[in-house]
Each structure stands twice: as C-alpha cells, then as structure tokens.
Amino acid sequence: MTGPAATPVRLRVRPPLSDAELNALFAASWPAHEHTDFGARLERSLLWVAAYRGDELVGYVNVVGDGGVHAFVLDTTVHPAVRRQGVGVRLVRRAADEARMAGARWLHVDYEEHLTGFYARCGFGPTAAGLRRLG
Numbered sequence: 001m002t003g004p005a006a007t008p009v010r011l012r013v014r015p016p017l018s019d020a021e022l023n024a025l026f027a028a029s030w031p032a033h034e035h036t037d038f039g040a041r042l043e044r045s046l047l048w049v050a051a052y053r054g055d056e057l058v059g060y061v062n063v064v065g066d067g068g069v070h071a072f073v074l075d076t077t078v079h080p081a082v083r084r085q086g087v088g089v090r091l092v093r094r095a096a097d098e099a100r101m102a103g104a105r106w107l108h109v110d111y112e113e114h115l116t117g118f119y120a121r122c123g124f125g126p127t128a129a130g131l132r133r134l135g
C-alpha cells in the first residue's frame with residue numbers, strides 16, 4: 001500500500017481495471033488466490049464497483065445478471081489495510097443501487113456464516129439457498 005492512511009477511499013462504477021491491479025488486490029485479500037483472467041469475467045459482468053485510495057485499487061465487487069430481474073453479488077473484496085472502515089458496506093450498497101438502475105429487482109449473495117452481520121449491514125435479509133460444488 002502506497003497512499004497515506006488519511007487519503008479518503010472513493011468509489012468508481014465500472015472503471016477500467018487491469019488484470020495486474022485486480023490480481024494484486026486479490027493476492028493481498030484472499031489467502032488461496034491464484035492468478036486469474038479477470039478481463040473475461042468483466043466482459044460478462046452486469047457491473048462492478050471499485051474502491052480507490054488515491055490511485056490504488058483497495059476494493060472491488062462484481063455483479064452478474066441473468067438479463068432479467070435477478071443479479072448476483074460476487075467477489076466482494078477489501079484490502080486488509082483498509083478493512084473495518086465501512087468500505088465493504090459502501091461497495092456493496094453502491095453495487096445494489098447500480099443494479100437497481102440497471103433493471104434488477106432481486107439481488108442475491110452467498111457467504112460464510114461469520115459474514116451474516118456484514119451482509120445485513122449491506123441490506124440483505126436471510127433466505128434458504130443452495131450451493132453445490134461442480135468440480
């Protein structure tokens with residue numbers, strides 16, 4: 001991290017993002033991260049929101065859609081250096097606003113148990129859902 005801690009974190013919707021900066025953010029944030037071709041994902045995305053401290057990418061969330069009223073939040077990520085400052089909630093809430101403007105009416109997400117409170121702060125209520133590993 002290069003920017004001073006006092007530099008405000010700002011959000012941008014659908015900014016151009018390079019594989020290099022996304023892989024750097026994910027490597028710092030997800031212990032099991034492996035180099036990923038994010039460009040292919042962004043091509044299929046409904047929208048994404050990025051957080052910057054100065055010029056540095058410090059947060060990201062992706063939203064995919066079904067072309068209708070459903071959209072799904074994926075890859076919510078905040079750099080460890082700026083966690084617990086509200087950046088994650090800002091990212092997801094902004095993504096929800098943008099998804100609504102893009103025509104979605106239902107926003108889905110799945111997460112591990114310990115993040116129930118985080119996603120409640122983002123406006124999500126609990127529901128029964130399923131998840132199956134395919135490979």
Ligand SMILES: CC(C)(COP(=O)(O)OP(=O)(O)OC[C@H]1O[C@@H](n2cnc3c(N)ncnc32)[C@H](O)[C@@H]1OP(=O)(O)O)[C@@H](O)C(=O)NCCC(=O)NCCS
Pocket residue numbers: 029030075076077078079082083084085086087088089090110111112114115117118119121
């Ligand atoms: C989960 C994550 C995105 C949260 O980002 P963040 O910017 O730190 O979150 P916020 O500051 O907006 O948190 C708001 C509230 O959510 C809850 N929360 C946030 N992170 C939490 C965690 N790891 N465990 C439990 N509760 C958490 C807290 O109530 C927090 O409020 P508090 O700081 O006043 O206690 C971030 O920890 C991260 O990138 N983790 C690794 C990747 C990951 O697991 N992503 C989730 C994919 S579903």
